[in-house]
Amino acid sequence: MDKLPRLGLPIIIGVVVLIIILAKSAVTIDSGHAAVLYETLKDGVDSEKPPLGPGFHIIAPWNRVIDYETRQQEIPEKMSVLSSNGLDIKLDASVLYEPDERNLGKLHNEKGENYLSRVLQPAIRSAARSVVGRYTPEQLYSTKRDAIQTEIFEETKKIVESQYIQLNSVLIRDVTLPPTIKEAIERKLKQEQESLEYEFRLVTAEKEAERQIIEAQGKADANKILSASLTDKILQDKGIEATIKLSESPNSKVIVIGSGDSGMPIILGNQ
Structure with missing residues (x-):
């Protein structure tokens, strides 16, 4: 019976040590994140190894992981740049980006965790200065804002895509002129x-x-044509037709034949 406590103590100590080791070895990566493994007993991060994805991982207790968010992220940028005629222009922009997850090890080794301040922000500022310097304030204020936005995106992308950063969009929210x-x-x-x-x-x-x-010209031409076509004979025929219709009317009237101009009848009535 006296031997049991002496046997149990090492076991308890061993279990505690094992729990501590497991606690230091267990790593959970959140959704939308990835991590590079820093191997203390080797050369640090092996850039050829794929990063650790979301989920539960067991690593050696002497190693550690460096976590990176791999979802699209946004950084606001307020920049002061010069137009083509040397006037100070203020740009308020948003930059949408994410790290290149497949090359996360290379990004960590070459640029480090502060890759935003080392690569992306200097690139966007340089591109903005270059692009805005090609335009006048009037173009910046009115017609060329979309074109400027596209050009800044394209120039920034050329700089960062070879440095393991994926640029998704550059949005110009405001252009402030003097x-x-x-x-x-x-x-x-x-x-x-x-x-x-x-x-x-x-x-x-x-x-x-x-x-x-x-x-007016059309009406005048029509009247000329009509006048030219109305001969005395036609007018007399039209008058005779009208006289016949009036004679058939129930209204009282007196028709004097051959008493009007050109021998046309005169119609007399009580109206």
């Missing part, structure tokens, strides 16, 4: 709009005048 420049552009745009409206009214009035001239 107040005096903004007011001058707005005045110019208003004047252009008013000029277009005036030109539209002139064109409309001119078309209406042309329509009236054509209509």
Whole structure:
């Protein structure tokens, strides 16, 4: 009986040590994350090994994992850049990105956990300066914003895609110009709009005048044709037809034959 406590103590200690080892060896990776394995007794992270995906993993207690979020992420960027004529322009942008999960080991070894500040942010700022410097403030404010957004995305992508970062989108939320420049552009745009409206009214009035001239000319031509076709004989025939119809009317009347101009009858009545 005295031997049992002496045998039980090492067992208990062994179980405790095993629990501690297992606790340090068990790693759970959350959904939307991946991890690289840092092997202390070797050369650190083996960039050729695939990363640890979401789920439960057992690793050697002397190793450790470095966790990376692999879902699409957003970073806001507020930048001050110069236009083509040297004016200070402020851009408010959002950058949507995610790390290249297949090359997570290379990203960690070459860029580190701070890859945003080391690679992505300098790249987006450099691209924005390059692109905005090709445009005037008026273009930035009105017609070219979508084109600028696309060009910044394309130039940034060229820089980061070879550095294990997947760029998904660059969104320009706002372009802020110096107040005096903004007011001058707005005045110019208003004047252009008013000029277009005036030109539209002139064109409309001119078309209406042309329509009236054509209509009047048509009526005049019709009257000429009609006048040319109405001979005395035709008028007499029409008069005879009208006289016959009136004579058949129940209304009282007196018809004097051959008393009107050109021998046409005169119709006398109480009306």
